[in-house]
Amino acid sequence: MEIKMLDLTKIFVSKDKREVHAVDHVDLTIPSGKLIGLLGPSGCGKSTTLYLLAGLLRQTQGQIYFGEDEVSDMPPEKRGIGLVFQNYALYPHMTVRENILFPLENLKVEKEEAKKRTIEMAQLVGLGEMLDRKPKELSGGQQQRVAIARALVKKPRVLLLDEPLSNLDARLRLQTREEIKRIQRETKITTVFVTHDQEEAMSISDEIVVMKDGVIQQMGEPQHVYDHPQNLFVAQFLGTPQINVFNGVVKNKKIYVNDMFISKTTLEDQTVKVGVRPEGFIVDLEKKSEFKFEIDLVETIGRDTTLIIEVPGNEGGLLDKITFKAIVDASLKIKAGDWVHFNIKPEKMYLFDLEGKLLK
Amino acid sequence: METKNNLKAWLYLAPMLILMIVFTFYPLFNAFIISFYKDYLPLANDGAGSITGYTFANYSVILKNQLFWQSIKNTFVLALVSVPVSILISLFIAVALKSIPKLKGFFQTIFFLPYVTNGIAVGMAxxxxxxxxxxxxxxxxxxxxxxxxxWIGGTASWWAQMGALMIFTIWESLAFKILVFTSGLQNIDKQYYDAAKIDHATKWTIFKRITVPLLSPLILYISITSMIGALKAYNSVIGLFGEKLGGQPYSMITIVAFVYKYRSDFSFQGFYSYAASAAIILFIITLIFSLIQTTVSKKRIHY
Structure with a gap:
């Protein structure tokens, strides 16, 4: 089921009568059968968007369509959605079986059929053996899967997940996200999930939607968005360690950072922000490059070595104060205190104007 | 170190413990003893009292007393009807209050007023x-x-009198229950309701399958305390019927009223011991009720 949002807006009025545009004129089409990650920092409007889709919040303006069907004014129970809450909201006094059965009982599904579907669903999420346990007797990951089963058992048109992994520990998080992806693939249900964790969103989504201040910044396949960020916010939000941002200038088709030449460009003369991904640095062993720094700290973890460089800046403002990270091959024996010359991979470098817009 | 801490703990407990011992445990124990006294004259020997021995006769006397059985019947009917009915009504009111957030405070105050009003005065009203x-x-x-x-006059039937007493008792006991249930409802995570809504549950289903089970520990607490309270009914009878304890004398007598009547009846020997044995019987009845409630609910409340 394709989901379409047209000019979707949600304004909250706070107690002191201030208007907060939690979701601001969002136009978004989510293709049928895909797993979509709604991604952004807290307060960016991603959860609000999800609750608008669920119908638990009412939009101030705009429309929502599920396929051809307008659901903008429908109450949640009419929309045909399954929603998994952040803390799962499993009914604590019911067993796993009763929890999964609950929506079917309310829909007056025939008893035998309901039983059958409950068992099938429990098996799909891998909890066939735990049907008679109470939620508190399950681990966080298992509770999560019960919540997914409960949401899916009524065969909703759309599955919505609110921060599905945030209450799990690191190991379970990895397992569960694979699980969510598998369940989504098997059921082929259009799924929207909300997260503030970019790694999580990138790893399981077919497409990600990056939001900030209620506005969609960019949408696309995770790797594509990572490789081609449309603005500085998206570039900074995706990727760990974060992208390094230098203040630079373009003079005579050449880019300079702290008066060091780094690369050629076709752009006109102007001040720019130069974003370089940590993996975009190449150590120039011939030491020809002008772009050189004294290394402050070296962290080697596994096959990667991270060089941490603090540029203190100087009084005249010729040098900007900045700390940046470069990931290089661990086989290079670089120590703190060494001077290292860098070349930059052109595909890992982005130029933004001072408002943060990408310069082509 | 440990003994020192223990000493400290006992010290903190001491004020309450001393009060409990003087005013609860000792009288309880004493009532038990008195209920076995034979020919007890509490004012004889300059107030030291005198007895001629120990006996079970006090119990057999009151168990043959028709007024005692009347008091048992009245108390049981009152408790067994008023407790569940008032729990149901207060639960509905609490849930209804929740759905009118703006006027909730106002109505909460109104519903709570009976609790801070003197029972006898309200009874007279x-x-x-x-x-x-x-x-x-x-x-x-x-x-x-x-x-x-x-309802309550000299020609009133037993049913009319009990009806009046019942209405009064239920009304009077609503206040505290509504208060407890309202705060209990506030502690239920709103997400359960959102989840239930998305799970296509109707309002009635939500009440039956979500609200009541999640409130069940509180419902248990309320049903035990108010059952104990109802078994001790006395104020309401005095308030509504005066010292006659009914439209006709003693027609609405309760167990506590029976105990009080005998305790203050100086017309024949052994009155004190009769009152004590009736009180002990009431104690046992209360104990049995509480035990039944806890065992039943242990099977049904599991969360």
Whole structure:
């Protein structure tokens, strides 16, 4: 089921009568059968968007369509959605079986059929053996899967997940996200999930939607968005360690950072922000490059070595104060205190104007 | 170190413990002893009291006493009807209050007022409302062309009297229950309701399958405390019927009223011991009720 949002807006009025545009004129089409990650920092409007889709919040303006069907004014129970809450909201006094059965009982599904579907669903999420346990007797990951089963058992048109992994520990998080992806693939249900964790969103989504201040910044396949960020916010939000941002200038088709030449460009003369991904640095062993720094700290973890460089800046403002990270091959024996010359991979470098817009 | 801490703990507990021992445990124990005294004269020997031995006769005497059985019947009917009915009503009111957030505070105050009002005074007000000729209840009934009922007067039937007492008791006990249930409802995570809504549950299903089970520990607490309270009914009878304890003398007597009547009846020997044995019987009844409630609910409340 394709989901379409047209000019979707949600304004909250706070107690002191201030208007907060939690979701601001969002136009978004989510293709049928895909797993979509709604991604952004807290307060960016991603959860609000999800609750608008669920119908638990009412939009101030705009429309929502599920396929051809307008659901903008429908109450949640009419929309045909399954929603998994952040803390799962499993009914604590019911067993796993009763929890999964609950929506079917309310829909007056025939008893035998309901039983059958409950068992099938429990098996799909891998909890066939735990049907008679109470939620508190399950681990966080298992509770999560019960919540997914409960949401899916009524065969909703759309599955919505609110921060599905945030209450799990690191190991379970990895397992569960694979699980969510598998369940989504098997059921082929259009799924929207909300997260503030970019790694999580990138790893399981077919497409990600990056939001900030209620506005969609960019949408696309995770790797594509990572490789081609449309603005500085998206570039900074995706990727760990974060992208390094230098203040630079373009003079005579050449880019300079702290008066060091780094690369050629076709752009006109102007001040720019130069974003370089940590993996975009190449150590120039011939030491020809002008772009050189004294290394402050070296962290080697596994096959990667991270060089941490603090540029203190100087009084005249010729040098900007900045700390940046470069990931290089661990086989290079670089120590703190060494001077290292860098070349930059052109595909890992982005130029933004001072408002943060990408310069082509 | 440990003994020192223990000493400290006992010290903190001491004030309450001393009060409990003086005013609860000792009287309880003493009542038990007195209930076995034979020919007890508490004022003899300059107040030291005198007895001629120990006996079970006090129990057999009151168990043969018709008034005692009357008090048992009245108390049981009152407790077994008023407790569940008042729990149901207060639960509905609490849930209803939740759905009108703006007026909730106002109504909460109104519903709580009976709790801070003197029971005997309210009882007297109800006595006026139940009056055969000038009472509010009969006025309302007359609108529906129902001829006036003598609720609490000399010609009132047992059912009418019990009805009046029941209405009064339920009304009086709502306040505290509503308060407890309202705060209990506030502690239920709103997400359960959102989840239930998305799970296509109707309002009634939500009440039955979500609200009541999640409140069940509180419902248990309320049902035990108010059952104990109802078994001790006395104030309401005095308030509504006065010292006559009924439309006809003693027709609405309760166990506590029975105990009080015998304790203050100096007309024959052994009165104190009769009162004590009735009190012990009440204690045992209360204990049995509480035990039944906890065992039943242990099977049904598991969360």
């Amino acid at each position: 109800f006595a006026v409302m139940f009056h055969r000729d000038y009472g509010l209840f009969n006025l309302v009934l007359s609108w529906f062309k129902i001829s006036p009922i003598d």
